[in-house]
Amino acid sequence: MRKTSSVVYVLTFCFLALLSTAQEKRPNILVIFSDDHTEQAISAYGSKLMQTPNIDRIAKEGALFKNVFVTNSICAPSRAVLLTGKYSHINGLRDNSPRRAFDSNQQQIQRVLSQYNYQTAWIGKWHLNTLPGGFDFWRVLPDQGNYFQPDFVHMNKDTVRHKGYVTNLISDFALEWLEGRDKQKPFFMVVGEKATHRNWMPDPQDLAEFENKEFAFPANFNDDYKGRRAAADQDMTIDKTMVLRDDLKMGVDYTRPGMFGRMTAEEKAVYKKYYDKAELEYNKVKDDSVALLKWKYQRYLRDYLATARSMDRNIGRILSYLDSAGLSENTIVIYTSDQGFYMGEHGWFDKRFMYEESLRTPFVMKYPGKVKPGTIVDGIVVNIDFAPSIIDMAGAKVPEDIQGKSFAPLLAEKPNTKDWRKAMFYHYYEFPQPHHVAPHFGVRTERYKLIRFYGPYDTWELFDLKNDRLELHNLIDDPKMKALIVNLKAQLKTLILQYKDEEALRVFNDNK
Ligand code: SGN
Numbered sequence: 284m285r286k287t288s289s290v291v292y293v294l295t296f297c298f299l300a301l302l303s304t305a306q307e308k309r310p311n312i313l314v315i316f317s318d319d320h321t322e323q324a325i326s327a328y329g330s331k332l333m334q335t336p337n338i339d340r341i342a343k344e345g346a347l348f349k350n351v352f353v354t355n356s357i358c359a360p361s362r363a364v365l366l367t368g369k370y371s372h373i374n375g376l377r378d379n380s381p382r383r384a385f386d387s388n389q390q391q392i393q394r395v396l397s398q399y400n401y402q403t404a405w406i407g408k409w410h411l412n413t414l415p416g417g418f419d420f421w422r423v424l425p426d427q428g429n430y431f432q433p434d435f436v437h438m439n440k441d442t443v444r445h446k447g448y449v450t451n452l453i454s455d456f457a458l459e460w461l462e463g464r465d466k467q468k469p470f471f472m473v474v475g476e477k478a479t480h481r482n483w484m485p486d487p488q489d490l491a492e493f494e495n496k497e498f499a500f501p502a503n504f505n506d507d508y509k510g511r512r513a514a515a516d517q518d519m520t521i522d523k524t525m526v527l528r529d530d531l532k533m534g535v536d537y538t539r540p541g542m543f544g545r546m547t548a549e550e551k552a553v554y555k556k557y558y559d560k561a562e563l564e565y566n567k568v569k570d571d572s573v574a575l576l577k578w579k580y581q582r583y584l585r586d587y588l589a590t591a592r593s594m595d596r597n598i599g600r601i602l603s604y605l606d607s608a609g610l611s612e613n614t615i616v617i618y619t620s621d622q623g624f625y626m627g628e629h630g631w632f633d634k635r636f637m638y639e640e641s642l643r644t645p646f647v648m649k650y651p652g653k654v655k656p657g658t659i660v661d662g663i664v665v666n667i668d669f670a671p672s673i674i675d676m677a678g679a680k681v682p683e684d685i686q687g688k689s690f691a692p693l694l695a696e697k698p699n700t701k702d703w704r705k706a707m708f709y710h711y712y713e714f715p716q717p718h719h720v721a722p723h724f725g726v727r728t729e730r731y732k733l734i735r736f737y738g739p740y741d742t743w744e745l746f747d748l749k750n751d752r753l754e755l756h757n758l759i760d761d762p763k764m765k766a767l768i769v770n771l772k773a774q775l776k777t778l779i780l781q782y783k784d785e786e787a788l789r790v791f792n793d794n795k
């Protein structure tokens with residue numbers, strides 16, 4: 284009897300020990316999820332605008348994904364896709380409207396991973412019009428959040444104002460949580476950055492970072508939008524839409540409450556000195572529309588990139604922490620953004636359109652020992668793939684109703700891409716505010732893009748990305764394209780049916 288019980292004891296011990304080794308082996312997963320940070324501003328993607336050494340380090344030590352696309356190029360919908368692995372019409376969040384909130388009770392990455400002993404956290408920008416659900420820890424910016432002295436909603440639902448610059452504070456809280464977490468369990472943490480979102484308020488120490496750099500306009504800056512009605516109809520140009528005070532910081536009254544009023548006296552003094560000098564330049568060009576537009580473009584890029592400078596430095600801080608805590612070896616680090624952004628392409632800032640700059644999103648990741656440094660992934664990855672890939676790499680079972688697919692097979696040294704998708708489906712809804720971009724959906728293959736706009740008007744656009752990377756020539760009425768259009772429409776319909784998008788199907792079937 285005694286013998287039996289000691290055997291049982293030893294066996295139980297061995298089983299538990301085995302179980303805990305298996306659990307220890309599960310990788311930690313850290314996702315750094317920025318806002319509006321685009322490939323054109325990341326040196327790993329060949330940016331001519333600035334260097335981003337810390338984001339580049341992730342790519343160098345792991346993989347750079349060259350073709351990652353979002354399903355709906357705005358903030359809240361993209362976050363909902365990240366969490367659920369499902370299109371907007373399935374996860375319920377089609378736009379940023381404060382009238383609609385994300386249903387936090389639905390299945391999400393953190394809820395799945397919690398079943399596998401993961402400790403989960405979301406820190407920083409959240410922007411889902413509801414509070415996080417299913418995380419062990421969260422601390423989030425309300426709505427869009429502020430750059431200076433930002434409020435954070437704490438888990439007890441108190442809104443607390445913290446002193447400091449938002450990007451530094453988000454890293455402080457992330458490192459604090461990492462340090463204090465239960466070290467027996469693997470973790471899944473999302474760091475939600477506010478940078479590089481409008482109105483691009485840099486950390487005072489970075490204000491002059493790009494002062495002496497002259498940025499050339501992109502080749503399609505002066506787009507005349509010929510043959511593209513929706514593109515002509517938008518309200519997101521650097522020339523006309525950008526706001527002189529809030530975006531370009533001219534004539535700011537620092538005594539007024541609001542985003543500038545939140546700064547400390549010292550911060551205000553640094554800002555005032557810097558932008559007073561910029562105002563001297565502005566006064567010289569303000570009556571000359573050509574010179575003024577050039578000046579606006581420089582100011583836009585300098586401020587946007589300076590917020591990215593702080594973010595890249597803070598990513599460096601987080602990577603150093605992982606190194607020094609001995610966590611780097613067993614932690615998957617992913618850097619990505621909610622979508623891309625226009626850095627003057629087509630004359631724009633903002634996103635929303637299915638054109639390349641905002642359809643794409645940067646994605647780099649490292650996974651020491653599993654992903655070979657310098658790996659390049661060419662396959663078409665969509666943000667619905669993020670959740671299933673994370674769940675899969677954690678060694679957990681991917682729920683069947685998730686619409687994306689794990690991209691893990693693409694990370695193999697010799698990936699078998701035969702069965703991987705050859706086309707992706709996009710659907711954008713938010714209209715008319717804030718930037719008057721008509722609703723549209725479409726298909727993008729390796730070479731072509733077919734878009735159907737609806738709502739205010741019914742128009743189709745077709746681009747050959749091989750011969751027209753700048754997307755200036757809509758080929759929809761070109762008789763030589765007839766067969767191709769039939770083929771792309773068939774692919775589009777297949778995807779609409781596959782993803783069960785009834786709204787798109789209705790519009791598609793109206794034959795307009
Ligand atoms: C704000 C911005 C818009 C931006 C949306 C959505 N205006 O409304 O330019 O498109 O957010 O951005 S601002 O004057 O308030 O800066 S998103 O990243 O949240 O989708």
Ligand code: CA
Pocket residue numbers: 318319357358621622
């Ligand atoms: Ca965004």
